[in-house]
Amino acid sequence: MSIEISDWKISNCFKNNKSNFNKKKILNILTEKEIDEAYKVISKWKNYSQTPLLQLNKLSKKLNVNRIFYKDESKRFHLKSFKALGGAYAVEKVTKGNKEIIVSTATAGNHGRSVAWGTQKLGLDCKIFVSEYVSENRVQVMKNFGADVIRVKGNYENSLKECVKQSKKNNWQIVQDVAWENYVDVPKLTMAGYSVMMKEISEQMNNQKISHIFLQAGVGGMAAGMIAGMARYLDYNPIIIVVEPESAACVLESIKVGKIKKIQIEKESILGGMSCNEVSLIPWQILKNSLNYCVTVKDDKISKTVKYLANSEFCDEKIVGGECSTPGIISIIGLCNNEHDKKEIKLNKNSNVLIIGCEGDADENLYHELLNKKD
Ligand SMILES: Cc1ncc(COP(=O)(O)O)c(C=O)c1O
Numbered sequence: 149m150s151i152e153i154s155d156w157k158i159s160n161c162f163k164n165n166k167s168n169f170n171k172k173k174i175l176n177i178l179t180e181k182e183i184d185e186a187y188k189v190i191s192k193w194k195n196y197s198q199t200p201l202l203q204l205n206k207l208s209k210k211l212n213v214n215r216i217f218y219k220d221e222s223k224r225f226h227l228k229s230f231k232a233l234g235g236a237y238a239v240e241k242v243t244k245g246n247k248e249i250i251v252s253t254a255t256a257g258n259h260g261r262s263v264a265w266g267t268q269k270l271g272l273d274c275k276i277f278v279s280e281y282v283s284e285n286r287v288q289v290m291k292n293f294g295a296d297v298i299r300v301k302g303n304y305e306n307s308l309k310e311c312v313k314q315s316k317k318n319n320w321q322i323v324q325d326v327a328w329e330n331y332v333d334v335p336k337l338t339m340a341g342y343s344v345m346m347k348e349i350s351e352q353m354n355n356q357k358i359s360h361i362f363l364q365a366g367v368g369g370m371a372a373g374m375i376a377g378m379a380r381y382l383d384y385n386p387i388i389i390v391v392e393p394e395s396a397a398c399v400l401e402s403i404k405v406g407k408i409k410k411i412q413i414e415k416e417s418i419l420g421g422m423s424c425n426e427v428s429l430i431p432w433q434i435l436k437n438s439l440n441y442c443v444t445v446k447d448d449k450i451s452k453t454v455k456y457l458a459n460s461e462f463c464d465e466k467i468v469g470g471e472c473s474t475p476g477i478i479s480i481i482g483l484c485n486n487e488h489d490k491k492e493i494k495l496n497k498n499s500n501v502l503i504i505g506c507e508g509d510a511d512e513n514l515y516h517e518l519l520n521k522k523d
Pocket residue numbers: 229258325363364365366367368369370371420421422424472473506507
C-alpha cells in the first residue's frame with residue numbers, strides 16, 4: 149500500500165520572537181541536581197530499561213529529510229506512556245517511605261495511571277478524580293492498580309477543583325502534574341521524571357545531532373521537562389517546536405501575548421491528555437524563552453496516522469502509537485507539504501528530526517476505534 153499524505157496540513161505555525169535558549173536560565177528552574185536525581189531513582193526501578201528510539205525510515209525518505217527518530221513510549225514499564233516517569237516518581241519522592249500518607253490526584257488518564265502504579269508499588273492508598281470525558285477503560289486501569297476513582301461532572305478543571313477541595317478536607321497529599329501558585333515542587337518532580345527520556349535519547353543518538361524536536365503539549369510539563377533535559381544532556385540546541393490540538397492551543401496563545409493566557413475550549417480534542425486550557429506555571433517559565441515555533445493540528449489525520457504506524461507504513465516496524473503519539477508526525481508532514489513553512493522552519497535533506505511517541509494503546513478501546521476507522 150502506498151500512503152497518501154500529500155494533502156496533510158497543519159492549522160497554525162507561529163514563530164516565538166522571544167526565543168533565546170539559555171541553558172543556565174533553564175537549569176535554574178529545573179536544576180541539574182533535580183534532573184540527575186530523577187534518573188538515579190528511576191533507573192533503579194524494577195524492569196527499568198530504555199524505551200526504543202526507532203527510525204521512521206520510510207517517512208523520512210518520502211519527506212526528503214535525513215532521519216526521523218521516534219521515541220517509542222508505548223514500551224514504558226508496561227504503562228504504555230511516558231507519564232509512567234512522572235507521577236510515580238513524584239509519589240516516591242513526596243511520600244518518602246511514609247506509609248500513612250494518602251495520595252490524591254486529578255487526571256485525564258495517563259498521569260493517574262502513573263500515580264496509581266506508584267502508590268501500589270509503595271503500598272499506599274490513592275484517590276483519583278476524573279472528569280466525565282475520561283473513558284471507562286482508563287478508569288478501569290487505574291482501579292486495577294488499586295486506586296479509588298471518583299467521577300466528577302464537567303471537564304478536567306472541575307475534576308482538579310474537586311480533588312483540591314477533598315484533599316484539603318481529608319488531609320490527602322496531592323500529587324499533581326500541573327503547577328499553580330504555591331504548588332510547584334511536586335509538578336517539578338514530574339518534569340524531572342520526564343527528562344529521563346532525554347537522557348536516554350542523548351545516549352541512543354550515538355553522536356548524531358538532532359536538528360528539530362517536536363514536543364506535544366497539554367499543560368506543557370512534558371515539553372518543559374524535555375527542554376530541561378536538553379539543557380542538561382545536549383551540548384547543542386535543536387530547533388524546538390511545540391505541537392498542540394487546534395482546539396486547545398494554550399501554549400501558542402500564551403506565546404503570542406507573552407504571558408499565560410487561559411483559553412476557552414469549544415470542543416474537546418480526541419487528544420484527551422493534550423486538551424488543556426492553561427499552561428502550567430513552571431513549564432511556562434521554561435517554554436516562553438526556549439520554544440522556536442508553536443504548531444497546531446486538527447484531529448482529522450489522527451486515525452490515519454495511528455493506522456500507518458500500526459501497518460509499518462512509516463518504517464519497517466509495526467508501531468503501537470495511540471492518539472497522543474500522532475501530533476508530531478502530523479506536524480512534520482504538514483510542514484513539509486508547505487514550501488514556505490518548510491523553509492521557514494529549516495526542514496531539509498540534512499534534518500534529523502526527533503518525534504516523541506508519547507503513548508501506545510493506553511486507551512485500548514479508543515486505539516481500536518481509530519485503527520478500524522474507515523477514512
Ligand atoms: C498521553 C498524554 N497526556 C498528556 C500529554 C501532555 O503532557 P503535558 O500536560 O505535561 O504537557 C501528552 C503529551 O503531550 C500525552 O501524550
